[in-house]
Amino acid sequence: MLMDAFIAAAQAGGLAVAGAAGTDAWTTVRTKAARLLGRGEQQGEEQALARLDATLSALEAAAPGDEAAHARTAQSAAWQTRFEALLEGTPEAGREQLASELEALKAEADRAADFGTVRNDFRHATFRGPVQGSGHQTINYYQR
Numbered sequence: 001m002l003m004d005a006f007i008a009a010a011q012a013g014g015l016a017v018a019g020a021a022g023t024d025a026w027t028t029v030r031t032k033a034a035r036l037l038g039r040g041e042q043q044g045e046e047q048a049l050a051r052l053d054a055t056l057s058a059l060e061a062a063a064p065g066d067e068a069a070h071a072r073t074a075q076s077a078a079w080q081t082r083f084e085a086l087l088e089g090t091p092e093a094g095r096e097q098l099a100s101e102l103e104a105l106k107a108e109a110d111r112a113a114d115f116g117t118v119r120n121d122f123r124h125a126t127f128r129g130p131v132q133g134s135g136h137q138t139i140n141y142y143q144r
Contacts, residue, residue: 006087009099012106014080017052018072021059025112030056032105033079036098037086055079 013033020029030052038045055075062071083102090098 006095006099007084009102010083010087011076011080013083013102014076014078016102016106016109017055017079018059018076019106020109020112021056021072021075023109023112025109026056029105029109032101032108036101036105037082039086051082 013036016029017033020026030049034045034048034052037048055078059068059071059075062068087095087098
């Protein structure tokens with residue numbers, strides 16, 4: 001039976017996979033998750049990559065709103081279960097390292113999510129000069 005810390009790490013891994021799908025972090029999270037699940041074996045990594053791709057497809061196919069939220073929750077739970085099984089099958093000496101890697105995977109996904117939620121409404125705006133649509137932008141407002 002896994003300790004709470006390992007269950008939390010598995011949950012973090014599941015959230016990372018489900019949260020990163022469709023974001024800029026997907027390629028990195030996908031590669032790292034497959035490496036962890038494959039345990040250094042190419043065939044295991046390929047199987048994990050196929051499952052990860054199926055997850056992305058399922059999440060992209062879900063309709064926006066409740067269906068998408070339900071799909072993301074279901075995928076997160078499925079990946080948590082896979083990571084729990086991986087932790088259970090890992091010798092005790094390697095569990096701490098694996099748990100750390102799952103936590104790092106979640107941090108990677110979270111960093112990308114921080115940049116993916118900005119929405120701007122420019123319907124009634126007037127611009128004079130170039131407008132930057134992405135990246136870092138500093139705007140100063142002055143009262144006249």
